[in-house]
Amino acid sequence: MADVKMIATRESYGNALAELGKVNPNVVVLDADLAGATKTGVFKKAFPERFFDCGIAESNMVGIAAGLSTTGKIPFASSFAMFAAGRAFEQIRNSVGYPHLNVKICASHAGISVGEDGASHQCNEDIALMRTIPGMVVINPADDVEAKAAIFAAAEYVGPVYVRLGRLAVPVINDESTYKFELGKGVTMREGKDVTIIATGLMVARALDAAQQLAADGIDARVINIHTIKPIDKEIIVKAAKETGLIITAEEHNVIGGLYSAVTEVTSQEAPCKVVPVAVMDTFGKSGPAKELLEVFGLNAATIVEKVKANLK
Amino acid sequence: MDKQFLQTKALEVRKSIVTAVHAAKSGHPGGSLSLADTLTYLYFYKMNVDPKNPKMENRDRFVLSKGHTAPALYSVLAEKGFFDKAELLKLRKTGAMLQGHPDMKGTPGVDMSTGSLGQGISTAVGMALGGKISNAEYTVYTALGDGEIQEGQVWEAAMAAAHYKLDNLVAVVDNNNLQIDGEVDKVMSVYPIVDKFESFGWNVTTCDAHDFDSIHAAFEKTNEKNGKPWVIVQKSVKGKGVSFMENLASWHGTAPNDEQYAQAMADLEAIGKELEAE
Numbered sequence: 001m002a003d004v005k006m007i008a009t010r011e012s013y014g015n016a017l018a019e020l021g022k023v024n025p026n027v028v029v030l031d032a033d034l035a036g037a038t039k040t041g042v043f044k045k046a047f048p049e050r051f052f053d054c055g056i057a058e059s060n061m062v063g064i065a066a067g068l069s070t071t072g073k074i075p076f077a078s079s080f081a082m083f084a085a086g087r088a089f090e091q092i093r094n095s096v097g098y099p100h101l102n103v104k105i106c107a108s109h110a111g112i113s114v115g116e117d118g119a120s121h122q123c124n125e126d127i128a129l130m131r132t133i134p135g136m137v138v139i140n141p142a143d144d145v146e147a148k149a150a151i152f153a154a155a156e157y158v159g160p161v162y163v164r165l166g167r168l169a170v171p172v173i174n175d176e177s178t179y180k181f182e183l184g185k186g187v188t189m190r191e192g193k194d195v196t197i198i199a200t201g202l203m204v205a206r207a208l209d210a211a212q213q214l215a216a217d218g219i220d221a222r223v224i225n226i227h228t229i230k231p232i233d234k235e236i237i238v239k240a241a242k243e244t245g246l247i248i249t250a251e252e253h254n255v256i257g258g259l260y261s262a263v264t265e266v267t268s269q270e271a272p273c274k275v276v277p278v279a280v281m282d283t284f285g286k287s288g289p290a291k292e293l294l295e296v297f298g299l300n301a302a303t304i305v306e307k308v309k310a311n312l313k
Numbered sequence: 314m315d316k317q318f319l320q321t322k323a324l325e326v327r328k329s330i331v332t333a334v335h336a337a338k339s340g341h342p343g344g345s346l347s348l349a350d351t352l353t354y355l356y357f358y359k360m361n362v363d364p365k366n367p368k369m370e371n372r373d374r375f376v377l378s379k380g381h382t383a384p385a386l387y388s389v390l391a392e393k394g395f396f397d398k399a400e401l402l403k404l405r406k407t408g409a410m411l412q413g414h415p416d417m418k419g420t421p422g423v424d425m426s427t428g429s430l431g432q433g434i435s436t437a438v439g440m441a442l443g444g445k446i447s448n449a450e451y452t453v454y455t456a457l458g459d460g461e462i463q464e465g466q467v468w469e470a471a472m473a474a475a476h477y478k479l480d481n482l483v484a485v486v487d488n489n490n491l492q493i494d495g496e497v498d499k500v501m502s503v504y505p506i507v508d509k510f511e512s513f514g515w516n517v518t519t520c521d522a523h524d525f526d527s528i529h530a531a532f533e534k535t536n537e538k539n540g541k542p543w544v545i546v547q548k549s550v551k552g553k554g555v556s557f558m559e560n561l562a563s564w565h566g567t568a569p570n571d572e573q574y575a576q577a578m579a580d581l582e583a584i585g586k587e588l589e590a591e
Binding site (some may be wrong): 028049050052054055057059060062064065066067068069070071073075090091093099100238247252280 | 374376416417418424425426428429431432433434435436437438439440441442443444446447449453465466469470472474476589
């Protein structure tokens with residue numbers, strides 16, 4: 001594992017935007033005084049005339065993005081997840097979601113892996129908030145390759161999209177030369193017949209680690225990456241439920257309203273089976289180095305392995 | 314500007330507002346009536362719009378930031394021919410095109426979905442910014458309530474409009490000094506409105522919202538492009554034209570009953586007779 005490249009999906013975002021700016025002149029980027037952190041600064045440097053700082057005023061930024069989209073622009077509006085999905089929730093709901101405008105909300109610093117800034121900045125609720133808006137696409141990429149591809153896919157898709165990005169450098173698990181992003185399609189990262197681990201975001205790499213550890217104990221775990229949480233890939237979930245009978249979900253998000261909820265909404269109707277969450281268990285975050293926090297909150301391979309073993313009959 | 318033509322149109326708009334809200338048995342007549350003349354002026358004189366081509370690329374845009382006064386916008390759009398006036402009688406009803414607050418997806422001529430106060434002006438800023446980026450010729454107009462400017466987002470938008478030198482943006486603050494809970498200065502004072510916008514870097518002018526000469530003079534000023542957005546603070550009368558609704562906060566969000574409706578239409582007919590006599 002020593003050779004694995006580590007990169008934060010916010011970096012991927014900035015780089016993807018700069019690439020996108022070259023091929024799509026309608027792309028404009030908005031930020032709320034966080035261009036250095038969200039990495040929209042990469043786009044700003046390349047295309048200063050298409051970058052608009054809105055200052056520390058996220059609600060207004062979302063409204064401006066909505067207005068811009070009606071004039072044929074493709075606005076990417078960024079802030080931290082807490083202030084985009086959180087603070088500006090109602091603006092996203094009413095000025096973007098309700099009129100189904102072509103606005104891309106790309107929020108970095110999601111989840112507890114924000115680290116030292118602590119609970120006020122650790123948004124574990126964004127997937128839940130964004131997922132409840134009718135017509136909103138919600139994407140949570142797992143690594144650099146997927147994040148870049150997701151940004152291009154978001155630009156191509158006509159309609160509102162929320163993309164969740166992280167601050168922490170995470171392992172690159174996809175092969176750029178063969179990777180293809182399909183909106184709304186889950187990805188089977190590893191085949192398995194005993195149990196399915198359905199993961200999203202940075203938990204995908206950890207789910208793969210868990211599967212490897214389980215294999216050593218003779219447990220054959222399937223790993224599915226759900227990068228598009230809405231619309232969710234029902235087919236891949238139902239198939240997993242029917243074929244493996246046990247699902248563990250893994251997400252860096254509150255257990256309420258995120259991936260666990262989205263998966264159980266599918267299984268409860270279409271293929272009832274036991275679904276066990278690995279998530280932030282309805283609590284606020286804490287300050288500390290991101291990697292340590294992920295351990296403290298149990299968002300690691302060890303917890304996934306433990307949940308599998310405890311629930312596998 | 315043909316003043317008498319606009320007065321006649323505005324009267325029809327007022328009748329439509331009262332008729333639609335009466336038929337809906339709910340809605341916001343007070344603030345719709347206070348904005349009726351300005352909207353008539355915009356759609357029948359000032360704005361470059363085509364009811365046959367509501368999405369025309371170079372059209373002027375209008376955002377009703379005070380979205381609850383949708384009956385005024387709908388009545389003007391119907392009068393202008395964006396859709397059949399018969400739709401007004403279905404306002405707010407199940408399955409109807411005309412929603413309680415403006416829905417750009419469903420209603421021709423509505424440039425932005427609004428209703429949650431404070432949000433419309435931000436979208437208007439975005440439209441104006443889009444126009445600047447594309448070197449488009451259009452102007453973006455938006456109307457806010459005076460109570461609405463209590464929303465912090467309005468001032469975020471005001472800051473951004475000045476910062477980005479959006480002189481293709483014209484806002485109207487409909488200053489009837491009444492909001493749901495009473496007089497604006499008693500609920501939460503927004504005054505002095507003119508000074509506030511000036512200090513935010515806007516060009517500010519004022520007008521009498523029920524005098525077309527005054528409205529015209531104010532909007533003519535906004536033709537001057539000097540790198541600053543424009544705001545017109547218009548002194549208006551909530552419920553204007555319907556005797557028993559004028560200057561009463563209670564007519565913010567109440568529909569007239571049958572008897573009140575008959576009285577309202579009689580009031581408006583009387584104004585029509587006066588106009589004919591002039």
